[in-house]
Amino acid sequence: MAEKLDLNLIRKDFPILDQQVNGSPLVYFDNAATTQKPHVVIDALHRYYTQDNANIHRGLHTLAERATTGYELTRTKLKDFLHAPSTDQIIFTSGTTAGINLVAQTYGRANFRAGDVILVSNLEHHSNIVPWQMIAEETGAAVQVIPVDELGVLDMVAYQSLLTDRVKLVAVNHVSNAIGTINPIKQMIDMAHRVGAKILIDGAQSVAHFDIDVQDLGMDFFVFSAHKLFGPTGVGVLYGKRELLESMPPYQGGGEMIKEVSFSGTTYNELPYKFEAGTPNIADVYAFGFALDYLASLPQNAVWEQEKALLDYATEQLSQIDGLRIVGQAPEKIAVVSFVIEGVHPQDIGVLLDKFGVAIRTGHHCAQPLMARYDLVGTCRASFAFYNTKEEIDLFVKALKRCLMMLS
Amino acid sequence: MSTINHTQDELIDEFGLFEDWADKYEYLIDLGKKLLPMSESFKTEENVIKGCQSKVWLHAEKQGDLVVFQADSEAIIVKGMISMLIRVLSNHTPEEIMKADLYFIDQIGMSQHLAQTRSNGLVAMVKQMKNYALAFNALS
Structure with missing residues (x-):
């Protein structure tokens, strides 16, 4: 039963x-705009600031150790949550929008050329349209659109015909925020890969509803926000395939993302820190881990x-x-x-x-x-x-x- | 001719008759329905004030010494608000409009419609009404 x-x-x-x-x-x-937070998340935020607050990764003292452990523990929980191969491929951002912009500004800038095509769908949220338009404008690539039918279903025949060898990247949502359509992403990922295109899946609206296995699905990038998954606002996750993340230039420069800095040149830190410049949103990342535990308990x-x-x-x-x-x-x-x-x-x-x-x-x-x-x-x-x-x-x-x- | 503050006090009295929010809103909706229709020729792209969720159209012209406003919206509650703003501000001199302090909105409990700055265009509409007054004043 x-x-x-x-x-x-x-x-x-x-x-x-x-x-x-x-x-x-x-x-x-x-709830599609934002979900509410369970006690365990609210308590974790309170506990973090009353007991553990310190900056992470650098300090040698006990609080820094506790804060770092708490922050990194969430990364480990996310690896399990997404069935990702390693914690290095879990990058913390400020939200879905930030994750998409990161990929557009690093992967996109390094790889898009005039004549290339970025495919989005007619179901997308502005945050999965505008970052691509911006990088398309800079690189000379073109944004093309997979049409949607009267019921709200993507036209897979049109998708197939739009998938030429000029397509460098497909960016689609797993689930439409406006009307709730679940897109056949497994099929869409396979189709994109068959023509050599990369594919980013916007999971903002799906993570709260499905089990996501990034290795089974095989997408190149997956982005989502903690606050739509019963966690705090201001935290997002970018998962990417290792070879892509390693080949991508850093996004923002600053502390945390460097290995060594001198005026004659700077070397960058390894994954995932290469993409996490500056002091991150430690408290909210820590508390997000408790939202994941809560969900796992249901x-x-x-x-x-x-x-x-x-x-x-x-x-x-x-x-x-x-x-x-x-x-x-x-x-x-x-x-x-x-x-x-x-x-x-x-x-x-x-x-x-x-x-x-x-x-x-x-x-x-x-x-x-x-x-x-x-x-x-x-x-x-x-x-x-x-x-x-x-x-x-x-x-x-x-x-x-x-x-x-x-x-x- | 009634002063701007006199009209505001009238509205406060009218809304004071209602005990619960539903009656107030039914009255507001009724005001929206009775808003004098705006000439279609004034519903131009130039006259549009775009809110995040609904549009407002505003037209102003000088008739003698007085500024006369016409406005419309796609949403009925916004139209109710427009109807009151026109009743308060239309047919006054540019100087009176520029100086007007619109205290009635808060007093009748409708300030939320001017707080939702992105959603309905009303804040921008009030600003635009004052801008018209300023412009007419500069011309005269």
């Missing part, structure tokens, strides 16, 4: 959930079941509302429902739902090219995490109906 999550217990692990907002119990359905199948149940229930309940249309109906989706309602601007719904204590996201979700594809100014997006409940969906749907009455 499959294990089920005890939601009463789980919700107690996330103290922020137990509060009133504008006089109503908080319903937090903006029965993974029960988490998936819970998210699937929330997606199905929300889809069913919302579909009964007159004039409501779900945007993004890919057969493979995570627990995200993006929708529009005829004659109503998404912003009005967002403002009024907040008054009922319901937090969703409205707008273009930093995916303007996708909104343009569907000729929309934006959508309303409810995104779920395993700590959400069907009762919350009932509150949300009831509040939404009240909002629509007020707006009619």
